[in-house]
Amino acid sequence: MGKQLAxxxxxxxxxxxxxxxxxAKAADAPAIKVGAIFAVTGGAANLGGPEKKTxxxxxxxxxxxxxxxxxxxxxxxxxxxxxxxxxISMAKQLIEEDKxxxxxxxxxxxxxxxxxxxCQESKTILISCAAAEDIVNPVASYVFKTPQKDSDAxxxxxxxxxxxxITKIGVITSNDGFGMAGGKQLANLANLAGITIAISxxxxxxETDLTGVLTKVKGQDVNAVVxxxxxxxxxxxxxxMKQIGLNVPLFQSHGFGxxxxxxxGGEAANGTIFPCGRLLIAEILPDNNPQKKLLLGxxxxxxxxxxxxxxxxGGHAYDALLILVEGIKKAKSxxxxxxxxxxxxxxxxVGTAGIFNFSSQDHNGLGMDAFEMLTVKDGKFVIYKx
Amino acid sequence: MxxxxxxxxxxxxxxxxxxxxxxxxxFNIIYNTTGIINFAQGEFLIVGAMLAISxxxxxxxxxxxxxxxxxxxxxxxxxxxxxxxxxxxxxVLRLIVITIGISILxxxxxxxxxxxxxxxxxxxxxxxxxxxxxxxxxxxxxxLWVLGVSTIIVMGLTPFFRFTLTGRAMRACADDxxxxxxxxxxxxxxxxxSFMLSAGIGALAGCVISPVTQTQYDMxxxxxxxxxxxxxxxxxxxxxxxxxxxLMLGLIEALVMSQFDVAxxxxxxxxxxxxxxxxxxxxxxxxxxxxxxxxx
Numbered sequence: 107m108g109k110q111l112a113x114x115x116x117x118x119x120x121x122x123x124x125x126x127x128x129x130a131k132a133a134d135a136p137a138i139k140v141g142a143i144f145a146v147t148g149g150a151a152n153l154g155g156p157e158k159k160t161x162x163x164x165x166x167x168x169x170x171x172x173x174x175x176x177x178x179x180x181x182x183x184x185x186x187x188x189x190x191x192x193x194i195s196m197a198k199q200l201i202e203e204d205k206x207x208x209x210x211x212x213x214x215x216x217x218x219x220x221x222x223x224x225c226q227e228s229k230t231i232l233i234s235c236a237a238a239e240d241i242v243n244p245v246a247s248y249v250f251k252t253p254q255k256d257s258d259a260x261x262x263x264x265x266x267x268x269x270x271x272i273t274k275i276g277v278i279t280s281n282d283g284f285g286m287a288g289g290k291q292l293a294n295l296a297n298l299a300g301i302t303i304a305i306s307x308x309x310x311x312x313e314t315d316l317t318g319v320l321t322k323v324k325g326q327d328v329n330a331v332v333x334x335x336x337x338x339x340x341x342x343x344x345x346x347m348k349q350i351g352l353n354v355p356l357f358q359s360h361g362f363g364x365x366x367x368x369x370x371g372g373e374a375a376n377g378t379i380f381p382c383g384r385l386l387i388a389e390i391l392p393d394n395n396p397q398k399k400l401l402l403g404x405x406x407x408x409x410x411x412x413x414x415x416x417x418x419x420g421g422h423a424y425d426a427l428l429i430l431v432e433g434i435k436k437a438k439s440x441x442x443x444x445x446x447x448x449x450x451x452x453x454x455x456v457g458t459a460g461i462f463n464f465s466s467q468d469h470n471g472l473g474m475d476a477f478e479m480l481t482v483k484d485g486k487f488v489i490y491k492x
Numbered sequence: 493m494x495x496x497x498x499x500x501x502x503x504x505x506x507x508x509x510x511x512x513x514x515x516x517x518x519f520n521i522i523y524n525t526t527g528i529i530n531f532a533q534g535e536f537l538i539v540g541a542m543l544a545i546s547x548x549x550x551x552x553x554x555x556x557x558x559x560x561x562x563x564x565x566x567x568x569x570x571x572x573x574x575x576x577x578x579x580x581x582x583x584v585l586r587l588i589v590i591t592i593g594i595s596i597l598x599x600x601x602x603x604x605x606x607x608x609x610x611x612x613x614x615x616x617x618x619x620x621x622x623x624x625x626x627x628x629x630x631x632x633x634x635x636l637w638v639l640g641v642s643t644i645i646v647m648g649l650t651p652f653f654r655f656t657l658t659g660r661a662m663r664a665c666a667d668d669x670x671x672x673x674x675x676x677x678x679x680x681x682x683x684x685x686s687f688m689l690s691a692g693i694g695a696l697a698g699c700v701i702s703p704v705t706q707t708q709y710d711m712x713x714x715x716x717x718x719x720x721x722x723x724x725x726x727x728x729x730x731x732x733x734x735x736x737x738x739l740m741l742g743l744i745e746a747l748v749m750s751q752f753d754v755a756x757x758x759x760x761x762x763x764x765x766x767x768x769x770x771x772x773x774x775x776x777x778x779x780x781x782x783x784x785x786x787x788x
Binding site: 146147148149151152154155281307308309310312314315317318319321322324325338341342344345348349350351366367370371372373374 | 503511611612623631632704706708714746754755
């Protein structure tokens with residue numbers, strides 16, 4: 107008898123608990139599902155790692171402050187392992203099974219190009235954290251990207267070269283989406299800037315030594331070397347150049363924007379010139395810079411939470427979420443089409459990469475002024491001065 | 493091309509070639525004892541280098557490398573005892589597949605222990621910008637370290653396998669394990685020993701090349717593929733041949749690079765591997781008869 111009573115009471119308690127939890131759930135508005143595909147592992151892990159951490163941190167912060175329009179954000183993060191084929195299956199999964207409103211990422215240009223059409227056809231907003239211009243040119247109505255344009259990076263580099271009187275350069279790129287896209291922009295814009303590309307070579311993205319390809323560059327008597335890559339091999343370039351006695355200025359792409367690469371490059375990295383967003387130099391920006399407050403805030407949050415230096419790449423994920431949240435707020439809805447339209451109308455949104463001014467023709471929203479030319483001095487990033 | 497340029501290309505070839513060679517040596521030790529190819533060899537290298545980088549925060553570089561080699565040697569032994577030894581009716585193919593599994597396991601473990609970032613040990617002599625100049629061309633002193641360490645390892649290993657009782661016992665196990673057992677050789681421990689030895693040598697190799705190649709948790713596989721190519725090229729089981737083949741492949745790649753697009757060099761090394769496998773399966777320096785006997 108006693109046993110039976112205990113059973114009944116037990117069942118009642120369980121039933122009650124269930125009711126309470128159902129009620130509690132119903133009180134909350136449904137969460138907004140946002141997918142994220144980052145290269146947390148693999149060749150671009152230096153990008154995907156900070157991107158994932160940043161996105162998770164920002165979502166936690168937004169939810170703690172009450173969410174967007176009273177709705178919480180549910181972030182579903184996938185690790186692509188830097189493989190476009192993984193990105194494709196993950197994008198399909200996020201769209202078809204999780205039914206997300208938007209996808210942020212992927213980290214690399216190759217992965218983004220692989221899923222550009224999938225997102226466009228399924229009318230899912232994609233805000234890429236990758237740099238290549240092909241992502242937003244031609245414009246696909248649902249596809250956006252947060253990093254600065256690589257053509258603008260090339261233009262800034264050529265400006266500096268002109269000022270330094272450099273006319274003949276050697277170009278080396280990694281054989282992945284980022285490197286190839288950069289190589290193409292360099293080739294397209296060189297003529298206009300009056301610069302000759304004497305030699306252009308692509309190396310394997312897993313290369314462990316570049317003295318061979320640099321020997322080839324050296325044979326062409328160039329005034330400067332441009333390396334375009336996001337892979338760890340870029341810290342080898344500076345070392346290998348010094349090791350074979352190729353003593354000309356080295357220009358890197360905005361993919362160099364991670365202090366880790368400078369540390370790996372060691373003494374050789376000093377003097378490397380590259381275009382970059384302002385995150386890395388937030389502390390030394392003048393106080394009236396409109397980005398300064400946001401940059402310092404992000405840096406402080408990231409560095410206190412993860413005990414590592416913030417990087418430009420994490421900033422790209424920050425901007426992607428920022429733009430999406432702004433779009434949802436402006437649209438006052440989670441309807442894909444309305445949010446998409448709202449994003450196209452965003453003007454003057456201060457992000458980590460620059461100030462975003464979107465339009466139906468410009469899905470990047472950043473101008474050439476989003477880049478600052480930096481150089482490395484004593485193992486630190488400083489603003490480059492002619 | 494003028495002379496310094498030719499020499500510079502040769503140095504570029506020697507730099508990558510020395511890396512291939514030192515990786516290839518590790519493959520040969522386990523092959524010599526068990527007849528299997530250990531596809532986790534690349535991971536032993538990375539574990540060794542990662543450990544040394546971590547230890548180097550607390551102790552001087554030589555001590556850090558020594559500790560890393562010791563710890564990796566122990567890991568190598570444990571890997572054999574936990575995974576390889578437990579397999580019943582172990583065919584060579586089955587064991588090879590298991591080593592692939594071990595390599596994946598080790599890679600993931602490293603990702604969790606050390607994260608995804610690139611690291612490297614400091615240069616043993618000088619820094620990233622120091623060079624040695626020979627005939628108007630320049631080479632990093634670290635490359636000389638890689639060559640020197642490879643030479644010392646080979647000079648130690650060759651007599652070990654030829655003349656010492658333990659070394660000969662290890663080779664006997666590869667030739668015919670049952671016969672070796674009947675002769676009173678403790679074949680199980682010989683296999684364990686071979687894993688320990690190749691893990692230790694792999695760790696040393698990983699430390700020596702770390703300043704040149706940098707170290708990232710997932711680099712092992714691509715290093716191992718090149719090392720494996722070189723081991724086959726030289727003739728499996730012969731460490732001296734592996735070094736020669738490594739340098740040769742490096743030089744061929746540099747030569748290809750100097751004349752054609754850089755992208756072709758990978759294709760050339762794969763074509764060479766295929767040609768060797770088809771026409772000289774015993775490797776460039778291997779004896780045909782031995783390969784034929786092994787195949788029986």
